[in-house]
Amino acid sequence: MKSALHNGREWLAAQRWLLPVLLLAGFGLAFAIPEYNLLNKYVQLVVMYVGINIILAVSLNLVNGYMGEFSLAHAGFMAVGAYTAALLTMKVLPVVAYPALFPVAILAGGLVAALFGLIVAVPSFKTRGDYLALITLAFLMIVKSLIENIDYIGGPRGIPGIRRMTTLPWVFFWVVVTVWVVRNFVYSKYGRGVLSIREDEIASDLMSVNTRRVKFLAFTVSSFFAGIAGGLFAHLLQFISPRVFDIIKTTDILIMVYLGGIASIGGSILGAATYTVLLELLRPSTVAALLSWLPAIVFEPLNEHVIKHLGVWRMVIMPLALVLVMIFWPRGIMGLREFRWFIPKRDLEAHHRIAAREEKHGAPHGH
Amino acid sequence: MALLTATNVRHCFGGLCALADFNLNLETGELMGVIGPNGAGKTTLFNLITGVYRASEGSIQFKGTELVGKTPHQITALRIGRTFQNIRLFRDLSVLDNVRIAHYAQADYSPLEALLQIGRYRREEQRIIENSRRLLAIFHLEALAGETAKNLPYGLQRRLEIARALAIGPELLLLDEPAAGMNPNEIDLLMEFILWIRKEFNLTILLIEHQMKLVMGICERMKVLDFGETIAEGPPEVIQNHPKVLEAYLGEGPVG
Ligand SMILES: Nc1ncnc2c1ncn2[C@@H]1O[C@H](COP(=O)(O)OP(=O)(O)OP(=O)(O)O)[C@@H](O)[C@H]1O
Numbered sequence: 001m002k003s004a005l006h007n008g009r010e011w012l013a014a015q016r017w018l019l020p021v022l023l024l025a026g027f028g029l030a031f032a033i034p035e036y037n038l039l040n041k042y043v044q045l046v047v048m049y050v051g052i053n054i055i056l057a058v059s060l061n062l063v064n065g066y067m068g069e070f071s072l073a074h075a076g077f078m079a080v081g082a083y084t085a086a087l088l089t090m091k092v093l094p095v096v097a098y099p100a101l102f103p104v105a106i107l108a109g110g111l112v113a114a115l116f117g118l119i120v121a122v123p124s125f126k127t128r129g130d131y132l133a134l135i136t137l138a139f140l141m142i143v144k145s146l147i148e149n150i151d152y153i154g155g156p157r158g159i160p161g162i163r164r165m166t167t168l169p170w171v172f173f174w175v176v177v178t179v180w181v182v183r184n185f186v187y188s189k190y191g192r193g194v195l196s197i198r199e200d201e202i203a204s205d206l207m208s209v210n211t212r213r214v215k216f217l218a219f220t221v222s223s224f225f226a227g228i229a230g231g232l233f234a235h236l237l238q239f240i241s242p243r244v245f246d247i248i249k250t251t252d253i254l255i256m257v258y259l260g261g262i263a264s265i266g267g268s269i270l271g272a273a274t275y276t277v278l279l280e281l282l283r284p285s286t287v288a289a290l291l292s293w294l295p296a297i298v299f300e301p302l303n304e305h306v307i308k309h310l311g312v313w314r315m316v317i318m319p320l321a322l323v324l325v326m327i328f329w330p331r332g333i334m335g336l337r338e339f340r341w342f343i344p345k346r347d348l349e350a351h352h353r354i355a356a357r358e359e360k361h362g363a364p365h366g367h
Numbered sequence: 368m369a370l371l372t373a374t375n376v377r378h379c380f381g382g383l384c385a386l387a388d389f390n391l392n393l394e395t396g397e398l399m400g401v402i403g404p405n406g407a408g409k410t411t412l413f414n415l416i417t418g419v420y421r422a423s424e425g426s427i428q429f430k431g432t433e434l435v436g437k438t439p440h441q442i443t444a445l446r447i448g449r450t451f452q453n454i455r456l457f458r459d460l461s462v463l464d465n466v467r468i469a470h471y472a473q474a475d476y477s478p479l480e481a482l483l484q485i486g487r488y489r490r491e492e493q494r495i496i497e498n499s500r501r502l503l504a505i506f507h508l509e510a511l512a513g514e515t516a517k518n519l520p521y522g523l524q525r526r527l528e529i530a531r532a533l534a535i536g537p538e539l540l541l542l543d544e545p546a547a548g549m550n551p552n553e554i555d556l557l558m559e560f561i562l563w564i565r566k567e568f569n570l571t572i573l574l575i576e577h578q579m580k581l582v583m584g585i586c587e588r589m590k591v592l593d594f595g596e597t598i599a600e601g602p603p604e605v606i607q608n609h610p611k612v613l614e615a616y617l618g619e620g621p622v623g
């Protein structure tokens with residue numbers, strides 16, 4: 001029974017041609033679903049949040065998983081991308097006349113966020129672990145208070161009335177780009193450099209890895225995609241304010257990463273999807289609807305004292321969930337493992353081809 | 368021509384000078400041993416050469432290039448490979464990746480080429496894999512390419528560390544106590560092995576070792592350190608009977 005399942009998985013993993021087919025089908029669905037209302041509007045919205053959260057989790061995993069640092073800055077990069085893109089579409093680019101300029105705004109958000117990523121990369125040259133975590137936390141707080149204090153961009157009130165331009169096809173497109181680019185990064189010399197830094201930074205340097213350059217790249221790529229996610233988010237929610245990008249937002253992304261598993265793109269995809277759906281299920285209105293079958297005598301007090309305040313409880317439950325996952329399930333759903341389809345064929349073969357020939361010309365045996 | 372020279376190198380940690388007035392002239396192709404009691408400054412010497420520490424005073428030159436002030440990866444990229452006294456493999460990574468990582472400086476592609484999988488990226492990655500597998504095959508580790516490094520038995524971990532150092536494509540190889548934890552039988556094999564890689568990879572080798580049998584057996588020249596000072600230098604026969612060396616090792620048993 002178990003071996004049949006195993007064989008099935010092995011067979012599926014070998015059918016790599018399925019990936020492009022699924023991608024095409026995905027794009028088809030991404031266009032068809034809103035066009036023909038194949039899913040109700042609410043479900044469509046949740047699917048788009050899942051997509052945006054995948055972008056956030058996969059990009060954060062680069063720093064927190066592959067590199068093994070604990071960055072809390074991700075919501076800050078997201079804010080930078082969101083504000084940049086929103087300001088562009090509202091005040092600079094004539095997107096009303098030319099909707100084709102929307103991707104330009106999103107891209108700009110990513111690029112500006114990447115610039116901010118460089119700022120956080122610099123302290124990472126000298127500092128690691130808890131201290132770097134504190135620095136990233138400071139960065140998050142600085143970004144938030146900067147936004148709060150610039151009246152031109154709405155200050156604490158934020159920016160309302162952003163045009164809703166994020167669509168399912170755009171979200172799907174950016175998810176694919178994120179996964180593809182991060183995957184390419186991970187399986188290049190830079191990605192292996194990032195992994196070796198997590199293992200032993202000095203040994204890494206002594207094996208010719210330019211550790212500064214590698215850290216620069218990891219932070220830049222990571223924050224770029226956080227910025228992209230921010231821009232998409234702003235043009236979906238249609239309202240952004242500094243409060244949207246606070247430590248709770250960062251905590252959400254952290255949970256997705258650690259739940260899904262460190263150093264795994266597949267894990268981050270699963271983590272983001274699971275967590276987003278779970279969050280939706282825990283909304284007061286959803287929970288109330290789910291429990292409405294209870295007799296009124298039980299339901300009314302429950303609703304009054306607990307369900308209506310789930311928003312507040314969230315602030316307690318989510319950080320607690322993060323702590324629990326990190327302590328009791330450090331590997332998450334698929335930590336340090338990867339969907340086989342994501343691993344370049346070259347890498348798979350090089351790791352698994354068993355030596356068919358014993359090298360004629362080998363060194364004297366040590367054992 | 369001298370491959371590596373050190374001139375009046377001194378390095379102090381606070382008040383303690385781990386290495387003082389150190390001079391070295393290592394010829395191309397030479398195999399030189401560095402011995403000395405615990406805390407003599409041997410590992411510190413390797414850390415100074417490879418840029419882990421920056422020498423407080425003096426100059427270290429490799430093929431005429433000044434090394435003092437350069438970072439470890441710059442120095443390594445000049446083709447100086449090393450191993451560590453306490454094995455420092457990338458424990459959670461595969462055997463293959465341990466060797467591939469050491470190709471970083473040689474892999475000739477830019478970040479953009481990597482992110483978009485264009486240009487030289489594929490060809491270079493293929494080349495790195497081939498070279499890594501060739502090295503693993505030479506060291507009889509090819510069948511373990513997919514194994515996690517920490518799961519290897521101790522002896523194979525030591526061997527993998529040498530394979531990884533050779534992936535740098537070194538002209539100079541620094542070995543820090545490669546025989547640590549080996550029995551006399553294994554040491555005999557290691558001696559043969561070191562001579563073999565020297566020939567095979569055209570190496571110049573600097574070897575730190577406590578096992579006298581090993582250094583005396585294969586080194587052409589030796590340097591003896593004690594409390595950071597060079598107390599003797601010369602071929603094994605001279606070192607063996609050098610009064611200062613005997614004195615430094617008193618209480619640690621006879622030399623040789
Ligand atoms: N980072 C450091 N900070 C302070 N002191 C150090 C440091 N590294 C080495 N030392 C000191 O420098 C001296 C030389 O150390 P080193 O490691 O070079 O000795 P060694 O000859 O390699 O000894 P062993 O045979 O035990 O490996 C020792 O007294 C050691 O305590």
Ligand SMILES: [Mg+2]
Pocket residue numbers: 409410411452
């Ligand atoms: Mg030592």
